[in-house]
Amino acid sequence: MSLAELSNARARIGGREVLSGVDVRLEAGELVAVVGRNGAGKTSVLRAMLGLLPLTGGVAWLAGDDLARLPERERLARAAYLPQERRIAWNMAAVDIVALAMPLLPDAEAKDRAARVLDDLEGGHLADRGVADMSGGERARVLLARALNAPGQALLLDEPVAGLDPDAQLFVLDRLRREADRGRGVMLSLHDLTLAARVADRIVVMADGRVVADARPATALAPEILRDAFGLNGVWIQTEAGPTLAMGRRSQGA
Numbered sequence: 662m663s664l665a666e667l668s669n670a671r672a673r674i675g676g677r678e679v680l681s682g683v684d685v686r687l688e689a690g691e692l693v694a695v696v697g698r699n700g701a702g703k704t705s706v707l708r709a710m711l712g713l714l715p716l717t718g719g720v721a722w723l724a725g726d727d728l729a730r731l732p733e734r735e736r737l738a739r740a741a742y743l744p745q746e747r748r749i750a751w752n753m754a755a756v757d758i759v760a761l762a763m764p765l766l767p768d769a770e771a772k773d774r775a776a777r778v779l780d781d782l783e784g785g786h787l788a789d790r791g792v793a794d795m796s797g798g799e800r801a802r803v804l805l806a807r808a809l810n811a812p813g814q815a816l817l818l819d820e821p822v823a824g825l826d827p828d829a830q831l832f833v834l835d836r837l838r839r840e841a842d843r844g845r846g847v848m849l850s851l852h853d854l855t856l857a858a859r860v861a862d863r864i865v866v867m868a869d870g871r872v873v874a875d876a877r878p879a880t881a882l883a884p885e886i887l888r889d890a891f892g893l894n895g896v897w898i899q900t901e902a903g904p905t906l907a908m909g910r911r912s913q914g915a
């Protein structure tokens with residue numbers, strides 16, 4: 662049984678179809694990267710898998726149950742989400758924001774746990790600071806800690822490394838890899854194809870609201886897919902750090 666799955670999913674935003682018969686699944690223990698050009702449908706896939714984007718066709722499953730029939734509380738228990746939008750309305754301390762992921766725990770216990778998760782993400786120094794007074798990357802780390810602290814086995818993360826410095830990107834991806842190795846399922850959207858190829862077990866390539874590849878990195882990001890889905894000329898080079906994509910834009914009409 663998949664932790665989360667879309668089966669022939671269709672969805673519309675503002676009268677336009679943004680998902681056109683999408684099949685994707687997330688299993689326990691795997692890290693799946695969703696890639697594609699701007700507007701390809703990555704966020705829409707993640708939101709549909711959480712029930713945040715209603716389907717006009719097909720089914721979204723969460724741990725074996727039809728998501729549409731699951732009460733909100735049960736959805737929260739099964740899946741955690743890091744939205745692309747990093748804005749937080751209230752200037753609460755980081756540790757309190759992270760503790761919000763565990764609303765059913767007594768306050769002191771939730772705060773203890775939140776502090777540990779922040780520490781583990783090398784964000785312990787941020788614990789007592791107000792999130793409105795943080796840099797974008799610091800706030801991103803706090804919100805990631807909140808998602809990791811949530812009980813759901815399925816972790817759906819929209820561009821979790823956007824705005825982070827290179828070392829922080831590698832650190833966060835390693836941390837998410839560990840989360841998958843411990844048995845959670847991690848699905849994340851990512852623009853950096855080299856990072857996606859290094860970290861993911863499987864890559865889902867989106868284009869125009871459709872899945873055009875869903876396979877191991879070397880297959881999903883083969884030169885013809887780079888050309889058709891991304892408009893890139895690309896070759897993979899094996900380096901000590903892992904596969905690295907050398908790429909250039911395809912010239913017009915090529």
Ligand SMILES: Nc1ncnc2c1ncn2[C@@H]1O[C@H](COP(=O)(O)OP(=O)(O)OP(=O)(O)O)[C@@H](O)[C@H]1O
Pocket residue numbers: 674675679697698699700701702703704705706
């Ligand atoms: N609020 C909105 N109103 C109207 N159309 C929207 C809205 N949000 C998304 N769309 C459209 O839905 C389609 C899919 O968008 P989505 O955000 O899923 O793409 P994405 O692959 O995540 O893009 P990006 O890489 O830019 O974040 C796009 O065509 C986009 O223009």
